[in-house]
Amino acid sequence: EVRLLESGGGLVQPGGSLRLSCAGSGFTFSTYATSWVRQAPGKGLEWVSTISGSGDSTYYADYVKGRFTISRDNSKNTLYLQMKSLRAEDTAVYYCAKSIGGPRSGMDVWGQGTTVTVSS
Amino acid sequence: EIVLTQSPGTLSLSPGERATLSCRASQSVSSSFLAWYQQNPGQAPRLLIYGASSRATGIPDRFSGSGSGTAFTLTISRLEPEDFAVYYCQQSGTSPWTFGQGTKVEIK
Secondary structure (H helix, E strand, O other): OOEEEEEOOEEEOOOOOEEEEEEEEOOOHHHOOEEEEEEOOOOOEEEEEEEOOOOOOEEEOOOOOOOEEEEEEOOOOEEEEEEOOOOHHHOEEEEEEEEOOOOOOOEEEEOOOEEEEEOO | OOOEEEEOOEEEEOOOOOEEEEEEEEEEEOHHHEEEEEEOOOOOOEEEEEOOOEEOOOOOOOEEEEEEEEEEEEEEOOOOHHHOOEEEEEEOOOOOOEEOOOEEEEEO
């Protein structure tokens, strides 16, 4: 079974840092681009970042550029999102998602999400 | 940034009826990079359509996508009880990728 499992969410103070992880299983992890998508409470989906299967190419939403870093360790089948300078508006459920193929293709497998709360 | 505007915001229909959801883009989007997702409360999104008109694996054929350029449509031919949910379109042709604000399909 193809699965993604996020971890690392929690409560962090404004200005703080957090690293999210997403472990993939049931597929050849390095073959597929993977992304982070977030959803603030009661709001819609918001794309955050995408990384190619090899890790050579990365893409970011403007509102996280310079603060968040996406990376992957294909030897561990794991995707990461390093978040720093967190703001209250970063509070959301963060989903990782696997693409059908390259970075621009649809996202066909999603994790269950991990909750990030930025508050003092 | 390409803004995707979905309409209507809420669609009130009965089971068995046809649902037509619209997604309009502020700039032309390559059809190859337009997707539709379904989300039920408390659950992760599910990919329905990619490449504007290709059904994802396991998606029933009552779901279909069409359109090109700046106008795209998701059609559900006959609503089943499990189809009442929120639907999002998303473009990944031009960075930053963007989602529409969603259309809620509710039971009338």
